[in-house]
Amino acid sequence: MDMNNIRAFIIIALSLVCSACGDNKRHETAICALMDISGTYADEKPNVIKIVKAGIVPQMSPGDSLFFITIDSNSYDEQNLKASLTLDYTPSKANRQKLAFATKLDEYAKTGGQARFTDISGAMMLCTDYLKKTGSGNQSIIVFSDMREELKEGFKRNFDENEFEGINIAAMNVIKLSPDSSDPKLYRDRLASWEKRVLKSGANAWEVIIDPLKIPEYIERLR
């Protein structure tokens, strides 16, 4: 074997080893839970926190990230990030982090406050910023809201064409408003317009989850 062959062999071996080693990020999952605290949906706060604690947090694996953001009159604000979590790769530490996160949520549940307007788009844009920062391979936004947006005058919330690129979006616990009961088309049209809007902005998929027990299945599908 001459020197050239040896060199070629070393280069091939090194490139194989390098290609074999990889970052965990693309196997990790980042989820952003949005909770509406405006109007009538504010009453749903304990229920939503319970769903997040029992449905989403236990499904997180070491390395995964979770953000809890509120939807109020001006959601595109760092103040709206109420709790965040990036789990350690060591399972025992990850367990402790989960419990600490749950405690934070419990503390938040005790606080009051109700927003006058509903800036869902701003919260989603804030979520996108956090999710993209994680660099995780699987990203999702789970919105707990009635999905009726009411923006303050002068607020602009236009999504970029690739705003939700690589992100799966799900609407969870979408309660029906009084007009929805009299005309279900309103409810359906509202959800359909959101679907159209987020898909147009590059979202991977849009889903409406009715049963909270389906959340583990949804997160499993993300992976």
Add this chain to the structure above:
Amino acid sequence: METLYFWPEMPGLSIVVLLLVTMLFLWIAREPIHKAFEALLEGTSGGLKKMADSAKQLAEKMRERDRKVLLESGIGDAKQKLQEEFQRVEMSYTKHLSNYPALQRKLDDSISKIETDYKDCGQATPEAPGWNEAVASIAKVQGSSGDRVIEKMLSEIHKSAVDGEKRALTELRNTTSKRHKILSSMAPVWKSISKQLKEVGELVGSVLDTTNRIDKHMTQFEKISKGDQDSIDTLASRANKLFIFSSIIMVVAAVGAFVNFRLIALPMSELMNDGSRFLGMPVSDFSALVIILIEVFLGVFIMDALGITNIIPQIGTMERNKRRLILYASLFFLFLFACAEASLGVLREMLTEAKTAANQALAGSSAAVASQGASQITVTGQAILGFVLPWVLALVAMPLEVFIESSQHAFRKLLILLVNTFASLCRMLAFLIEYIIKIIIHLYDAYIIIPTKIGSLASNRGKLQNSGAGR
């Protein structure tokens, strides 16, 4: 199509003229086009046929090679069996026949003792000859002579004769008693000789058994060495049987390895996980896999050092002391791994319990945690499983060797089958292409049938005219 019309306003006429022009052109170009088709036929169908022939030859060569490998392996096996038998004979000689001189000496001693006793038995005190008759005669004479002196003398003789007879009788009785004693002391010696002879018989029997086995192996060896079809078939069937059997065991072993992997993967993530991946799996999972593979390799070293397998020939050819060193080192490391896995099993249970408790707390459930007793049983079970599985995996070395050896024949057979299938496909394709090209040529000839016929008629007429002018 309309672009091809000479007069677009008269499509019928245009088509007729087009047909005539193409017919004429194809009739003129008949010979070169036929040659082109023949070249195409040769290039495609001929090429495929050659490819099929080459594949067939390759398959034949592979079959021949497989035959040779099977024979060599069969001869190797038979040689090994013979060698083992000879080793057994050697061991038997070393172990049993080394005692044979002592046994022989014992036998000689026993026989000498019997001989001495026999001689002792033969030494009897001789009886005075004719005394009984003399005493009887004197007894008859007594009282018949009338002479007192003679009577007294005869009486004395008679008395002394009777006394002598009594003494002789007593002596005889004593001697007989001694002989009986000697004979009774000979019984244990006889028994000992019988026992020793039985031992010798057993030894000879085992040697005869070994000889019979050697004879059997030699017959088989000769049969295989001849390389006839029956031997090949037997060897192939044996290889297939071993392949199927070892494959089943390997599948079971793979499932066992998977169970072991599941047992240690979670606790390994607690020990070493920095978020990086290797070959698409987390480093902790990869480490767990490596541990399992190392256990299998240690098993290979142990089995090779014990002489049970011969996967690494270098170990087999090592000196006894070095082999022993490898054996003890491998056993030591395997023991360490087994202990490590047992502790990982315990850690796994602790982690699972912690996760369950955390999930229950998150769900806000006040469900009772599993009883302490049940938890202890699970911990003990996992620890035992963690300790035992490495030893079980180490035993995989034996079926692994059989699998490696038998799979060569199986894979070669599969390859031969694939090559033969490829050859058949090539031949079929060549046949198909040949017929398609022939059909195209016939259709071509059919298309230019009118100018061809006119041409041949004109040619015949020309020939007739030429022959008429010639006359």
